[in-house]
Amino acid sequence: xxxxxxxxxxxxxxxxxxxxxxxxxxxxxxxxxxxxxxxxxxxxxxxxxxxxxxxxxxxxxxxxxxxxxxxxxxxxxxxxxxxxxxxxxxxxxxxxxxxxxxxxxxxxxxxxxxxxxxxxxxxxxxxxxxxxxxxxxxxxxxxxxxxxxxxxxxxxxxxxxxxxxxxxxxxxxxxxxxxxxxxxxxxxxxxxxxxxxxxxxxxxxxxxxxxxxxxxxxxxxxxxxxxxxxxxxxxxxxxxxxxxxxxxxxxxxxxxxxxxxxxxxxxxxxxxxxxxxxxxxxxxxx
Amino acid sequence: xxxxxxxxxxxxxxxxxxxxxxxxxxxxxxxxxxxxxxxxxxxxxxxxxxxxxxxxxxxxxxxxxxxxxxxxxxxxxxxxxxxxxxxxxxxxxxxxxxxxxxxxxxxxxxxxxxxxxxxxxxxxxxxxxxxxxxxxxxxxxxxxxxxxxxxxxxxxxxxxxxxxxxxxxxxxxxxxxxxxxxxxxxxxxxxxxxxxxxxxxxxxxxxxxxxxxxxxxxxxxxxxxxxxxxxxxxxxxxxxxxxxxxxxxxxxxxxxx
Numbered sequence: 001x002x003x004x005x006x007x008x009x010x011x012x013x014x015x016x017x018x019x020x021x022x023x024x025x026x027x028x029x030x031x032x033x034x035x036x037x038x039x040x041x042x043x044x045x046x047x048x049x050x051x052x053x054x055x056x057x058x059x060x061x062x063x064x065x066x067x068x069x070x071x072x073x074x075x076x077x078x079x080x081x082x083x084x085x086x087x088x089x090x091x092x093x094x095x096x097x098x099x100x101x102x103x104x105x106x107x108x109x110x111x112x113x114x115x116x117x118x119x120x121x122x123x124x125x126x127x128x129x130x131x132x133x134x135x136x137x138x139x140x141x142x143x144x145x146x147x148x149x150x151x152x153x154x155x156x157x158x159x160x161x162x163x164x165x166x167x168x169x170x171x172x173x174x175x176x177x178x179x180x181x182x183x184x185x186x187x188x189x190x191x192x193x194x195x196x197x198x199x200x201x202x203x204x205x206x207x208x209x210x211x212x213x214x215x216x217x218x219x220x221x222x223x224x225x226x227x228x229x230x231x232x233x234x235x236x237x238x239x240x241x242x243x244x245x246x247x248x249x250x251x252x253x254x255x256x257x258x259x260x261x262x263x264x265x266x267x268x269x270x271x272x273x274x275x276x277x278x279x280x281x282x283x284x285x286x
Numbered sequence: 287x288x289x290x291x292x293x294x295x296x297x298x299x300x301x302x303x304x305x306x307x308x309x310x311x312x313x314x315x316x317x318x319x320x321x322x323x324x325x326x327x328x329x330x331x332x333x334x335x336x337x338x339x340x341x342x343x344x345x346x347x348x349x350x351x352x353x354x355x356x357x358x359x360x361x362x363x364x365x366x367x368x369x370x371x372x373x374x375x376x377x378x379x380x381x382x383x384x385x386x387x388x389x390x391x392x393x394x395x396x397x398x399x400x401x402x403x404x405x406x407x408x409x410x411x412x413x414x415x416x417x418x419x420x421x422x423x424x425x426x427x428x429x430x431x432x433x434x435x436x437x438x439x440x441x442x443x444x445x446x447x448x449x450x451x452x453x454x455x456x457x458x459x460x461x462x463x464x465x466x467x468x469x470x471x472x473x474x475x476x477x478x479x480x481x482x483x484x485x486x487x488x489x490x491x492x493x494x495x496x497x498x499x500x501x502x503x504x505x506x507x508x509x510x511x512x513x514x515x516x517x518x519x520x521x522x523x524x525x526x527x528x529x530x531x532x533x534x535x536x537x538x539x540x541x542x543x
Contacts, residue, residue: 144366148373148403152388155402156395158409159431224409 007054007087013037017055017210021201024212029174030142031125036208046079046104047205049121053102056117056201057083062090064098069106069247069264076104093267105168107189109246109268112198114215120183122204125211127171127181147179150222158227167232173220180211180219187221188233188247194219236261239281241272294357296321296457296489297342302351304334304341310513311337315351317508317518321456324483324490326504326521328497328536334513335493336461342491343378343459344368355457373403377450381462383442386449387434393420393445394430400453419448423478440471444478451482460492464499476502497540501525509533 020034067076095110170187263269295318304311312334380386423444
């Protein structure tokens with residue numbers, strides 16, 4: 001343990017964040033302003049998610065941190081180590097064993113359960129931002145449920161690409177009320193937002209906003225009647241574990257156009273391989 | 287049209303006053319607008335006609351007075367209802383099309399925006415409506431996916447009109463719709479506007495400094511000077527037999543070619 005207060009933030013700050021979290025849970029999808037603190041990491045590296053995680057952690061929690069589904073990338077490793085040092089909590093890479101999961105850009109493949117908390121790192125919480133730059137105006141639009149503009153964006157997608165080309169940060173409507181940016185998760189993960197037994201918390205540090213989905217929320221991805229929402233993924237199986245239903249990363253393997261597709265969720269892929277599943281490029285020894 | 291709409295003006299304005307500090311924007315303006323009627327407001331720069339229009343359209347709050355829409359005071363509407371009115375029954379055509387269009391969104395998206403704002407969720411239907419309306423304002427269907435920045439000034443103005451009329455508003459405010467266009471384009475736009483207004487039975491409040499525009503479009507005319515209405519009446523009557531000295535000056539100032 002170090003000389004820091006438990007989980008780095010002082011107790012008053014955590015109290016302030018917990019109040020924002022409670023308000024966010026009470027009004028699903030509504031962006032609650034909070035007094036975001038300077039964290040010992042740059043904006044864009046998950047300062048919002050880290051503050052939310054710090055406010056949620058108890059000494060008995062088991063923490064998992066993922067970045068694009070992977071437990072072993074720089075961002076995930078740094079944040080995990082940060083909380084090991086400042087909170088002394090147990091950490092894990094297993095989705096099923098974690099009580100708090102901080103994530104960047106993915107929802108784990110393994111179904112979440114009641115009692116788990118999923119914390120998202122959010123770069124830009126405002127789904128209407130790129131359509132309407134004025135914050136005063138976007139607040140008014142949320143207040144009055146003026147969400148026609150969101151469909152103008154989807155219309156432009158279809159007009160230009162023949163289909164809804166938005167593939168991540170795909171806007172959703174929560175409980176028939178607020179339109180929400182689910183953070184830059186692939187739209188493949190959007191169906192998992194709905195009816196999820198876990199608590200989902202979203203923290204945007206630079207933008208000083210927190211929003212949340214309570215368990216079993218009604219979350220609908222926006223679409224047109226004749227161009228319905230499709231949760232797309234690469235049309236392949238995982239080359240390491242053979243999974244056909246998980247979200248895949250495309251990895252270039254040489255400069256002659258060879259490529260492989262692997263699960264972006266490393267825990268999911270590893271556990272399948274441990275169970276004996278094999279993909280196209282698995283070595284027999286693996 | 288039922289009896290109620292015939293006995294009640296669509297828009298009734300009573301004693302509307304807007305001050306900018308000690309200066310007067312517009313003072314004590316009253317008029318009735320009936321369904322299907324076009325009211326022209328003319329006057330020189332600074333006469334208060336744009337202030338009046340923005341007060342009517344709810345973009346500025348007047349100091350005193352009432353704006354009654356079908357007998358109900360618009361100024362007392364909650365904001366949600368006022369904005370619903372602005373994207374349903376009312377429309378506003380800006381002088382500069384850049385103020386009224388989304389320049390980063392394709393022409394079809396611009397026309398479709400009001401439809402989507404009132405709940406249209408069928409892509410093909412929205413697109414058909416957009417093509418139909420672009421046709422009515424003489425923009426070819428091949429331009430539907432182009433952005434307004436690729437359009438000429440006259441086309442942008444026509445696109446703005448299509449975007450405003452697509453939801454079938456009953457009252458349209460126009461602020462110098464032909465301003466900044468050259469005369470031949472102006473003539474075509476006026477021709478188009480006149481056709482649309484007559485075909486759709488629109489009620490229009492049109493603000494302009496161009497007497498030719500009101501001669502062509504307006505049924506009735508109000509002349510403003512220094513924030514006050516100095517003369518009002520049927521368009522031809524006011525233009526052919528002006529009573530007030532300022533109106534006489536205004537009419538005689540028009541260049542004859």
